[in-house]
Amino acid sequence: MSKQLVVETVDLTKAYDGVTVVDKLNLRVEEGEIFGFLGPNGAGKTTTILMLLGLTEPTSGVVRVCGYDSTREPLKVKRITGYIPETVGFYEDLTAEQNLAYTARLNDLAEWLIPDRVGESLDTVGLSTAADQKVGEFSRGMKQRLAIADMLVKMPQIAILDEPTIAIDPEGVNQILDLIKKIAREHNMTIIMSSHQLNQVQRICRRVGIIGKGRMLAEGMVEQLMKDALGGGRFKVEIQLAEVTADIVDRIKQINGVVEVERSGDLLLVGCTQDLRPQIAKAIIAGDGSLIGMKIKSYALEDIYMKYFHEV
Amino acid sequence: MRGLMTVFGKELADDFTSWRFLILFAMVAVAGVFTLYIDSQNILAQAAESNQFIFLKLFTTADETLPGLLQFLNMMAVFFVPIVGIALGFDAINEERNSGTMSRLLSQPIYRDAVINGKFLAGVVTIAIMVTSIVLLVAGVGLRMIGVPPNSEEVIRLMLFLVVTIFYGAFWLGLSILFSIFFRRVATSALASIAVWIFLFFFMPMLAGIVANFMVPLEEAGTEVYLSNLGIQSAVLQVSPVRLYQEAISVILVPGARTLGQTIQILGVGGYRLIPNPLSLDQSLLLVWPHMVSLIALTAVCFAVSYIKFMKEEIRA
Numbered sequence A: 001m002s003k004q005l006v007v008e009t010v011d012l013t014k015a016y017d018g019v020t021v022v023d024k025l026n027l028r029v030e031e032g033e034i035f036g037f038l039g040p041n042g043a044g045k046t047t048t049i050l051m052l053l054g055l056t057e058p059t060s061g062v063v064r065v066c067g068y069d070s071t072r073e074p075l076k077v078k079r080i081t082g083y084i085p086e087t088v089g090f091y092e093d094l095t096a097e098q099n100l101a102y103t104a105r106l107n108d109l110a111e112w113l114i115p116d117r118v119g120e121s122l123d124t125v126g127l128s129t130a131a132d133q134k135v136g137e138f139s140r141g142m143k144q145r146l147a148i149a150d151m152l153v154k155m156p157q158i159a160i161l162d163e164p165t166i167a168i169d170p171e172g173v174n175q176i177l178d179l180i181k182k183i184a185r186e187h188n189m190t191i192i193m194s195s196h197q198l199n200q201v202q203r204i205c206r207r208v209g210i211i212g213k214g215r216m217l218a219e220g221m222v223e224q225l226m227k228d229a230l231g232g233g234r235f236k237v238e239i240q241l242a243e244v245t246a247d248i249v250d251r252i253k254q255i256n257g258v259v260e261v262e263r264s265g266d267l268l269l270v271g272c273t274q275d276l277r278p279q280i281a282k283a284i285i286a287g288d289g290s291l292i293g294m295k296i297k298s299y300a301l302e303d304i305y306m307k308y309f310h311e312v
Numbered sequence B: 001m002r003g004l005m006t007v008f009g010k011e012l013a014d015d016f017t018s019w020r021f022l023i024l025f026a027m028v029a030v031a032g033v034f035t036l037y038i039d040s041q042n043i044l045a046q047a048a049e050s051n052q053f054i055f056l057k058l059f060t061t062a063d064e065t066l067p068g069l070l071q072f073l074n075m076m077a078v079f080f081v082p083i084v085g086i087a088l089g090f091d092a093i094n095e096e097r098n099s100g101t102m103s104r105l106l107s108q109p110i111y112r113d114a115v116i117n118g119k120f121l122a123g124v125v126t127i128a129i130m131v132t133s134i135v136l137l138v139a140g141v142g143l144r145m146i147g148v149p150p151n152s153e154e155v156i157r158l159m160l161f162l163v164v165t166i167f168y169g170a171f172w173l174g175l176s177i178l179f180s181i182f183f184r185r186v187a188t189s190a191l192a193s194i195a196v197w198i199f200l201f202f203f204m205p206m207l208a209g210i211v212a213n214f215m216v217p218l219e220e221a222g223t224e225v226y227l228s229n230l231g232i233q234s235a236v237l238q239v240s241p242v243r244l245y246q247e248a249i250s251v252i253l254v255p256g257a258r259t260l261g262q263t264i265q266i267l268g269v270g271g272y273r274l275i276p277n278p279l280s281l282d283q284s285l286l287l288v289w290p291h292m293v294s295l296i297a298l299t300a301v302c303f304a305v306s307y308i309k310f311m312k313e314e315i316r317a
């Protein structure tokens, strides 16, 4: 049985003064999935998200969220959708609790329910101790977590997060991503997360859409995209040599499982289907080369994305 | 409706706990009491001359040579009410945009007009409470000073004065909210409101004079020419909320509104001759009714423009 579509756009287009920034975008997100919305700066991620929420009007095309047309019935969409904007802001003179209580009231939550709901939300993101602190005193990371709590207050079915990890330190990023994952699982929430930090998206999203210059370049399961993009070359070994000779390159190319060898200066980049470091090291020594260093990395979305992006 | 009341409640709480409110309140209160002190000296001297409206003079009399343009009244008109209105509204929308709260606010299930209306209503209530308490303060202190209680008509006139003043403040609030929608920067929107304020106070009368002289040159002397010139000046000034307010409160607070000969003529209520006897309450009401309607209409224009701009606007932050 196919799952219900939560977000669906049909030929969604947005032009500013004749310049098309979102171009016939067809996006489909199913219930309960964490969808990564990827693209470089200026690709049109934020613009698309604004159209999903009815915060800006499409030039043409249709947006439906849970069956409601975001342009015609924005209030119904907003009732079931939580949104964390790119640059989230709070009333700095109010405490965390007061800020969230305001959101709760705007969502018609009964007054007697508010303290509990706010408390739970703050608890989930680990900010209960800062509940009575003014938001003006919060750090960037705390504000971002507060934004998640703010979204939880209304118990949305769908959460749309626009670059939730922007300007957060690496440890903070992991915390936030884990938090998002946990929330999605516990509340069976559908999540759309935009980012240009590809390794982060890879961490929590099973399915991604890659957008460039307003067009959907690729969409699908991460694994599938990788295969399509890389023809099986899942790993990349970066080798630093004292001197790169044609002989060594030939020897490496002959190793079973090596897909490609790329040369840049005294660096060799070797794409392969599995971890072939021992074989490569042997080949270098056999070719009389002097190995300075060798690094392996598994192909990340970044590389897929780079590939697609170069095609635009 | 819930959305409107929620925004209203939050904004009202903000207004009342802000430094801004305290400063404005202190400023207006000090000005009021200070003027009152100077006034009371004059009134006590005048009281001997027996006048029907002794108590009202607290709010008007400053100097015998200036019977119509009286000090406290003019301070209210010229300075404080517009400042209070502007101060409460100049950053209403753009500050929320700049601090990134607007997109969070508008992603909640509320209509956009609830945001404007809630902020406007909260501002009006703040102005109402501020103006009322200051008038009460001045009245109370004045009562102690001159020891003559107000008669019932005077009380009604004071209440009318309050109502007109609140509407006047509402206009400035509406205008400054309009600018806060149009200009992204808070400093710009504040400046724009103040520019309008200065224009209406200082340049509008000059402009009216120029327009009148252009249409009816005063070269050939004669009462007819002079009067139609004045008539045009007056008509031009009628579009200024400042003038509307000044005239309205003069009629309300100075029942013997002698300086209003011109207005009364234009409005077709009386002759252009000076009025020897004080106007009755319903005559006064009749006279200020169009002023009130015009003030409300001007505020409505600000709102209409605000809606048009704000309703469909893209909210990026």
Ligand SMILES: Nc1ncnc2c1ncn2[C@@H]1O[C@H](COP(=O)(O)OP(=O)(O)OP(=O)(O)O)[C@@H](O)[C@H]1O
Pocket (backbone or CB within 6 Å): A016, A017, A021, A039, A040, A041, A042, A043, A044, A045, A046, A047, A048, A086, A196
């Ligand atoms: N109001 C506007 N008027 C004209 N062009 C705009 C407007 N807003 C955005 N754009 C353009 O639309 C394009 C897409 O912008 P958008 O903010 O959607 O990108 P993004 O994918 O969110 O990028 P980022 O990763 O930097 O947030 C950009 O080229 C931008 O210049």
Ligand SMILES: [Mg+2]
Pocket (backbone or CB within 6 Å): A045, A046, A047, A086, A162
């Ligand atoms: Mg963006």
